[in-house]
Amino acid sequence: MGNNSWEARADEYSLYGFTDLPSVHERGAVVVTHGEGPYVFDTKGRKYLDSNSGLWNMVAGFDHPGLIKAAQDQYARFPGYHAFFGRMSDQTVLLSEKLVEVSPFDRGRVFYTNSGSEANDTMVKILWFLHQAEGKPQKRKILTRQNAYHGVTAVSASMTGKPYNSVFGLPLPGFLHLSCPHYWRNGKPGETEEQFTARMAAELEATIIKEGADTIAGFFAEPVMGAGGVIPPSKGYFQAVAPILKKYGIPFIADEVICGFGRTGNTWGSQTYDFMPDAIISSKNITAGFFPMGAVILGPELADRVQAASEAIEEFPHGFTASGHPVGCAIALKAIDVVMNEGLADNVVRLAPRLEAGLAEIAKNPNIGELRGVGYMWALEAVADRATKTPFASTLSVSERIANTCTDLGLICRPLGQSVVLCPPFILTEGQMDEMFEKLDKALKKVFAEVA
Template sequence: AAKQAVDNLAYHHIFGGTSNEPIIRLAERVLGLFHDTAGAPHLSKVFFGSGGSDANDTNFKLVRYYNNLRGKPKKKKIISRLGAYHGLTYAAGSLTGIPVYHKAFDLPLPEVLHTSCPHYFRYAAAGESETAFGERMVAEVEALIAKEGADTIAAFIAEPIMGTGGVLLPPQGYFQKLQMLFDRHDILFIADEVITGFGRTGHWFATGGMKLKPDIVTLAKGITSAYFPVSASVISEKIWTVLKDASPEFGPVMHGFTYSGHPVGGALGLVNIDIIEREGLVQQAAEVGDYLKHLLAQRVGSHPFVGEVRGMGQMLAIEFVADKAPRRFFHAKASAHRLVSAKALEFGVLTRALPFIDVNSFSPPLNMTRSDAEEAVERYGKALDAVTPELARLADKAA
């Protein structure tokens, strides 16, 4: 497919009203998936880039442009969350809520605000229910909006399931209550589906599975299964109408990159979606993902240093603790999860030791079978058993 695409049209820009057939077809296909599988007929237009970071920079600019065109130039601030990852370019790096990525880069930008990480397992108060915790997180966002002034808040950005921050599912009712809050205050909701999109969670899009109605969606990674660098910013008809109606005065949206809408990327995106559909990989990710999570919980869930097994579809995680009762976490420098991940690799299981939290994440291929899952869990369990004495030593140091 790549060779045919290169032979047909190796490259052409999409500036000045030009485009190319593969990228037009990919835009139609992506919008069709949102309309048909995610209950999102309000999403209307797609801008293509080459990575998740530049897509979130695009979103950053579009939000400002949208409000300037509406005569609301004070609406500039964007709320993100601590622990969030949205890229490492200047604007996207500001939206990322991990301080080490800001250090010595003069980040975040002053118009980016960060609210608390909604990590129930780690940050809930004693005896606090998941619903109550979610309400407390929403109340914090509401208080931040009141403090800054709703007329200054342009948007809120969030991953439906926080990835680098720990594979964190939202607390019950969290996003639904936030969306009502944003609707009241004329605040756009940006859903960063760079990781969760295209079947990873057992849904084509996590926003569809969670019944969310974002104004903008960020896509990358799974759109071509990383065979070619493509990203997308998908915007609502509400936003597009403002941009279109202002064009007689302001002209076209003056934004783009050399590789925006690359025809080879468009062709590979189409083939990738064909394969996901033809092989039923979204459903397979849902079914095998549930089975994998069940096996992990069964094999290692009662381990003395495993605090929680969590996730959705083929986006799963294990969080480690130094003690379960009372709950204590390992010292950050102990890198207990890295010890487990390194040993698992020796046993032939590739996991990711997340950079700033004691979590091993699991992101297997969407075509993983039940027998693959069984073998992976058995090997991972043996690796965990092998390093348990060292984990016990590190736990004693954390006491």
């Protein structure tokens, strides 16, 4: 890299997040300039099929004209405002109506943030505020699961059940991580999937009893664990845990930041897995990646209780300068319309079986231990030995090597632990899907030949 190259300048002035630094120091950053459909282009003119949809969110591709026009029109009409002091834009009102309309709730209330992390953080504060107002100040503990990802603020990182947060001295006290419901990896020898699910449910109830239901503020769960490596729940998992939470009066929050708005084949992942949460956390697909936005969607019971708590002190003392931003809301209204009414959600339903079948063919490789996923979110887990599920040595950085090889071939995918994740844009065509299969298969075979 020349001293004035884009790569060198990125390395000199940027602090990389969630990046394998030895890899980027060796190879250099990929600095992208623009996108067309599901493709992005770098400063050297190289073209990449982005099978990660940016970061799960660019579901309509990188140059959708309707979304661009929605942004341009709103910037020209009213480029910015807040949602404080009883004032908000008309677009904010319209989006709140639309989000409740498309939610599984018959009524509710919406609060806006700038990201999924902030939305989860806000939901925790809402629960703490609610319980404090109802005379239960001790009701503060938050239950999540190991390997879950809920964000990067101090609170949402405490909810995230990933070991890397220990470098920040997290989690904060009172954030408890239950077992990850990944049957393939965590099931005991001879244990059926139904027995595994029963064990997960029993662990939840035992934890509630041990900690005291009167100390637990809420339970958060992604319908499918996204950044944990695309881990669907074990069979019947949510049907087993939901009654336990209801029994002990613990609010059930669905973190739909990744799953929401079509990724699993339904509008909500909670619909795919047939459970009714008390609130939904949304982000990413809500604007198809064209604007940073998150939303807390409260179902009717929590909405009423939070409203009563706010009335008692004459306000809800929380908010962000740009939450409910009129441009973001205008884009979100268009994005929801694009996904739900312009064929994108239908495309996921139509082509998801083809995506699964193509990946299943690739997964016949003896160094793939598990193919898992649903809809348009899948992961292939690499193993040194399929029969024993033995992973490769971490020093080999197998998933990083696979992702780098894919990049060299013009395909962007995401390494997560020992897995390679694919979550393509909803606009992906059959021909582009075949391109993804071909390049991924070639990369896997090359890397496994080097390390196996």
